[in-house]
Amino acid sequence: MIYNRGNRADFDALVALGNPGWGWDDVLPIYRQMENHALGAGPTRGAGGLLDISTATDLPQLCDDTIEAGVAAGLKRTDDVNDSDEERIGPAARTITRGTRVSSARSFLRPVLGRPNLTVRTGATVTQVLVEGDRAVGVRVTDGGTMTDQRAALEVVLSLGSLATPRLLQLSGIGDAAHLRGIGIDARVDSPDVGQRMREHRTVTLQYRLRGSVQITSADPTAPLDIDPQFLTSASDRQRTAALFRRIRDLFGLEPVASKIRRETVPGPGVQSDDEIVDAALDLGYCGYHAVGTAAMGPDPGDVVDSRLRVRGLRGLRIVDCSVLPTMVAGNLNAPIMAMAWRAADLMREDA
Numbered sequence: 001m002i003y004n005r006g007n008r009a010d011f012d013a014l015v016a017l018g019n020p021g022w023g024w025d026d027v028l029p030i031y032r033q034m035e036n037h038a039l040g041a042g043p044t045r046g047a048g049g050l051l052d053i054s055t056a057t058d059l060p061q062l063c064d065d066t067i068e069a070g071v072a073a074g075l076k077r078t079d080d081v082n083d084s085d086e087e088r089i090g091p092a093a094r095t096i097t098r099g100t101r102v103s104s105a106r107s108f109l110r111p112v113l114g115r116p117n118l119t120v121r122t123g124a125t126v127t128q129v130l131v132e133g134d135r136a137v138g139v140r141v142t143d144g145g146t147m148t149d150q151r152a153a154l155e156v157v158l159s160l161g162s163l164a165t166p167r168l169l170q171l172s173g174i175g176d177a178a179h180l181r182g183i184g185i186d187a188r189v190d191s192p193d194v195g196q197r198m199r200e201h202r203t204v205t206l207q208y209r210l211r212g213s214v215q216i217t218s219a220d221p222t223a224p225l226d227i228d229p230q231f232l233t234s235a236s237d238r239q240r241t242a243a244l245f246r247r248i249r250d251l252f253g254l255e256p257v258a259s260k261i262r263r264e265t266v267p268g269p270g271v272q273s274d275d276e277i278v279d280a281a282l283d284l285g286y287c288g289y290h291a292v293g294t295a296a297m298g299p300d301p302g303d304v305v306d307s308r309l310r311v312r313g314l315r316g317l318r319i320v321d322c323s324v325l326p327t328m329v330a331g332n333l334n335a336p337i338m339a340m341a342w343r344a345a346d347l348m349r350e351d352a
C-alpha cells in the first residue's frame with residue numbers, strides 16, 4: 001500500500017557491488033512505465049501505466065501539523081515523497097485508487113488472465129524444485145493432499161519471498177552442504193549463502209549490518225524455519241537507531257504538533273539513554289516485513305544468484321523476489337520488487 005521506491009543510492013549500490021543493469025538510471029524508466037500516478041507524469045513519475053498510485057488529498061489536521069513540525073525541524077515539504085532523495089516530509093504515496101488498495105496481482109496479472117499460455121493456480125504449495133542433472137526442470141506441488149509435478153519448458157522462476165525461497169532451495173538440496181546433510185537432505189549444489197545475509201528493518205527503521213539467517217530445520221517442508229534476524233546487535237545499528245529515535249521525538253516537540261500532545265505514552269519519557277532506546281525498540285517494536293538478502297545476487301561464485309537472477313550451480317532456475325537484494329532499500333519493498341520483476345521479465349526474454 002505504501003509506495004516508496006527507494007533512493008538512487010540504493011540502486012546504484014547494487015551496480016557498485018557488481019550487478020550491472022540495476023542502477024537508478026535503469027530502474028527509474030521502469031517505474032515511470034509501470035506507474036499511473038494521480039499527480040500526473042513528470043521527470044520522476046509515470047502516468048498511464050498499470051499501477052495506480054495516489055497520495056491523500058484530505059489529510060487529518062494532526063497529520064498536517066506533523067508535517068509542519070517536520071518543516072520546522074528542517075525537512076523539505078513535498079507532495080511526492082518519491083520525487084527526490086532530499087530529507088523531506090509529506091503525505092505517503094500509496095497504491096490506492098478510488099479508495100481501494102491495488103495489488104500487483106490486480107494491476108499486472110488480472111489484465112492478462114485470459115492469455116492462453118497462462119495458468120494461475122492458487123492455494124497450492126510448491127515443496128521442491130525438480131532437478132535432472134544440472135538443470136531445474138520443474139516443481140513439485142501439493143494441493144489438498146494431491147501431489148503433482150509441473151514441468152517447465154524453458155526455466156523455473158521462484159518468487160516465494162525472502163523466507164520461503166531459501167526454504168525451497170534448501171529443501172531442494174541447494175544450500176550449505178554440511179547443514180543439508182546434517183538434516184538428511186542430499187546436497188545438489190553447495191551454496192552456503194542460501195538463507196544467510198538476511199537484513200530486515202526494525203520499526204525504528206534502519207539498515208542492519210550484521211547478517212541474520214533463515215535455515216530449514218528438517219527435510220519436512222512443513223517444519224518451522226529457524227529465523228535469526230540478529231536485530232540491533234551491532235554498535236553502529238544501535239547508535240543509529242537511538243539517533244533516529246531522538247530525531248523523531250524532537251520533531252514531536254515542535255509546533256504546531258507539540259501543543260496537541262499531552263505526554264509521550266510509548267516508550268515514555270523515562271527512556272533516554274541509547275541502551276534504553278534500543279531495548280524499547282527490541283521489546284516494543286516489531287519486524288518491518290522487509291527481509292532481503294537470503295538468496296543475494298552478486299558477481300562472486302559464492303553469491304546465490306548472478307546479476308541476471310540465475311541460481312549459480314544449476315541451469316534453468318531463476319529467483320525474482322526480495323531475497324535477491326544484497327542490501328536494503330531505504331523504505332518499503334513492494335515498489336522496488338515490482339520494478340525488479342519488470343526487469344526480470346526482460347532478462348527472461350533475452351535469455352530464452
Ligand SMILES: Cc1cc2nc3c(=O)[nH]c(=O)nc-3n(C[C@H](O)[C@H](O)[C@H](O)COP(=O)(O)OP(=O)(O)OC[C@H]3O[C@@H](n4cnc5c(N)ncnc54)[C@H](O)[C@@H]3O)c2cc1C
Binds near residue numbers: 164337
Ligand atoms: C503486513 C504487511 C504489510 C506490508 N505493507 C507494505 C507496504 O505498505 N508497502 C510496501 O512497500 N511493502 C509492504 N510490505 C512488504 C511487502 O509486502 C513485501 O516486501 C513484498 O511483498 C515482498 O515481495 P516478494 O515478491 O519478495 O514476496 P511476497 O510478496 O511475499 O510473495 C511471495 C508469494 O509466494 C507465496 N509462497 C510462499 N511459499 C510458497 C510455496 N511453497 N508454494 C507456493 N507459493 C508460495 C506466498 O504466498 C506469496 O504469495 C508489507 C508486508 C506485510 C507482511
